[in-house]
Amino acid sequence: MYLPSQAVIQDITIENSRIKTYTLAFTDKEYQRNFSYAPGQFMMVSVPHCGEAPISFASSPTRPGTIELSVRKAGELTSRLHSLPAGSMIGLRGPYGKPFPMEELAGKDLLFVAGGIGLAPLRSVITFCLDSGKYGTITLLYGSRTPEDIAFQADIEMWRKAGVDCRLTVDESSSDWQGNVGVVTTLLPQTMPLSSSTVSLVCGPLVMIDFVIKELTQMGLKDEDIITTMERHMKCGVGVCGHCHMDDKMICVDGPVFSKKELTESVAHFQEKPTVT
Ligand SMILES: Cc1cc2nc3c(=O)[nH]c(=O)nc-3n(C[C@H](O)[C@H](O)[C@H](O)COP(=O)(O)OP(=O)(O)OC[C@H]3O[C@@H](n4cnc5c(N)ncnc54)[C@H](O)[C@@H]3O)c2cc1C
Numbered sequence: 097m098y099l100p101s102q103a104v105i106q107d108i109t110i111e112n113s114r115i116k117t118y119t120l121a122f123t124d125k126e127y128q129r130n131f132s133y134a135p136g137q138f139m140m141v142s143v144p145h146c147g148e149a150p151i152s153f154a155s156s157p158t159r160p161g162t163i164e165l166s167v168r169k170a171g172e173l174t175s176r177l178h179s180l181p182a183g184s185m186i187g188l189r190g191p192y193g194k195p196f197p198m199e200e201l202a203g204k205d206l207l208f209v210a211g212g213i214g215l216a217p218l219r220s221v222i223t224f225c226l227d228s229g230k231y232g233t234i235t236l237l238y239g240s241r242t243p244e245d246i247a248f249q250a251d252i253e254m255w256r257k258a259g260v261d262c263r264l265t266v267d268e269s270s271s272d273w274q275g276n277v278g279v280v281t282t283l284l285p286q287t288m289p290l291s292s293s294t295v296s297l298v299c300g301p302l303v304m305i306d307f308v309i310k311e312l313t314q315m316g317l318k319d320e321d322i323i324t325t326m327e328r329h330m331k332c333g334v335g336v337c338g339h340c341h342m343d344d345k346m347i348c349v350d351g352p353v354f355s356k357k358e359l360t361e362s363v364a365h366f367q368e369k370p371t372v373t
């Protein structure tokens with residue numbers, strides 16, 4: 097169960113100074129052919145002597161043959177990964193975790209809200225939606241720290257051409273930035289009024305998720321129509337070690353995808369706190 101399969105880095109796309117996207121293929125061609133996954137799931141990635149880390153699929157299963165993982169340089173393993181050239185081997189085990197409910201989302205208008213590397217798992221969903229053609233309107237709100245930090249620019253251009261309404265914002269502007277300045281929630285009023293079939297998918301840092309969920313609720317979205325992903329440090333990835341627990345939930349098997357309804361029912365962080373007077 098803990099044995100990784102060997103994969104070769106076929107290609108590397110530099111998204112920005114901290115994020116690279118890796119195109120990977122298992123060296124065992126039969127294994128690659130039979131490999132399947134769903135948007136929202138993740139792989140445990142390993143590099144010799146650096147341990148393992150969970151990384152979400154950035155690619156869509158509608159495009160088989162290779163998989164793509166987008167990695168932000170954070171600590172030991174991801175820094176080592178960033179130093180590897182194309183042709184290098186890494187270890188992969190998975191897929192793990194509960195995916196986005198793609199069947200239930202069919203026919204819905206989708207409002208994606210992402211910050212930084214949080215666009216990686218949503219890239220998988222957006223590609224899946226565009227390839228399958230079973231979804232309503234697609235809107236993407238994407239926040240980055242500065243214009244230089246905007247990742248997935250080639251994808252954003254492609255999505256725009258495919259009819260996705262992509263709206264970008266940066267926290268700090270530079271002189272040649274013509275777009276919105278402010279945190280990603282400042283883009284939310286531009287999406288009003290939301291259609292009655294809107295579902296929002298939110299990925300990014302926890303503080304961003306908190307603010308976005310509050311605003312989406314004020315905009316009238318029901319708890320079951322707000323879907324997000326949670327992150328914790330992981331060891332086993334399969335519900336055995338307890339390392340990734342969030343109250344009574346294990347992120348690796350109960351998540352990483354959760355609706356706001358699931359989170360408010362079982363995670364103290366998301367429950368309304370009584371106002372102290
Ligand atoms: C389900 C899931 C999906 C993910 N998908 C992606 C993805 O698609 N792309 C991506 O880039 N990242 C993703 N991550 C995050 C990634 O797994 C982490 O950033 C991972 O820790 C990187 O490993 P590392 O060895 O490079 O860094 P680490 O050495 O683990 O350090 C990463 C950061 O965490 C801090 N840290 C280390 N240990 C602890 C600890 N015990 N408690 C608190 N903080 C600690 C470090 O100081 C550093 O700032 C995902 C995480 C989860 C749970």
Ligand code: FES
Pocket residue numbers: 329330331332333334335336337338339340341346347348349
């Ligand atoms: S990482 Fe071991 S239980 Fe989730």
